[in-house]
Amino acid sequence: MDQRQYPAEGIVVYYAPRLCIHAQECVRGLPEVFRRGERPWVQPQHATPEQIAEVIHRCPSGALRYVRLDGVPGEAAPQAISLRFVPNGPVYLRGPLEFKTPDGEVIFRGTRAALCRCGASKNKPFCDNSHLETGFEAEGAALEVGRDG
Missing domain, CATH: 3.30.70.20 (Alpha-Beta Plaits)
Incomplete structure (x- = not known):
């Protein structure tokens, strides 16, 4: 990337x-x-x-x-994965994240991501703000799940 x-x-x-x-x-x-x-x-x-x-x-x-670079640890991944569904927008994820293609290639590894919910993103699975152009509407909510889902 x-x-x-x-x-x-x-x-x-x-x-x-x-x-x-x-x-x-x-x-x-x-x-x-x-x-x-x-x-x-x-x-x-x-x-x-x-x-x-x-x-x-x-x-x-x-x-x-x-x-x-000063010896201080970097960002630590939360133990639980949390999801926040943004009203009329993406789903925000936080936690130990790794996304793979169907054949197992890692396309993302990190602690934070914004995923498409409207289906119109040209950068799937990630949000590219296409929801703003399509008029996507959906409620927001928050959810936290343990590391094992």
């Missing part, structure tokens, strides 16, 4: 554009680091690794992740 990296002292931020659904948790959380309309749009030198990690944990799609 195509991903870009943005290094700074103590941290490297990784961004996978194909996963981003523009929830803007990053922009709202640290506008001095995540700068829409600028190149590069991620400028991690403007905050501490702790601040950046805290905001990246809010990214519902998993498009943003990081590796700490």
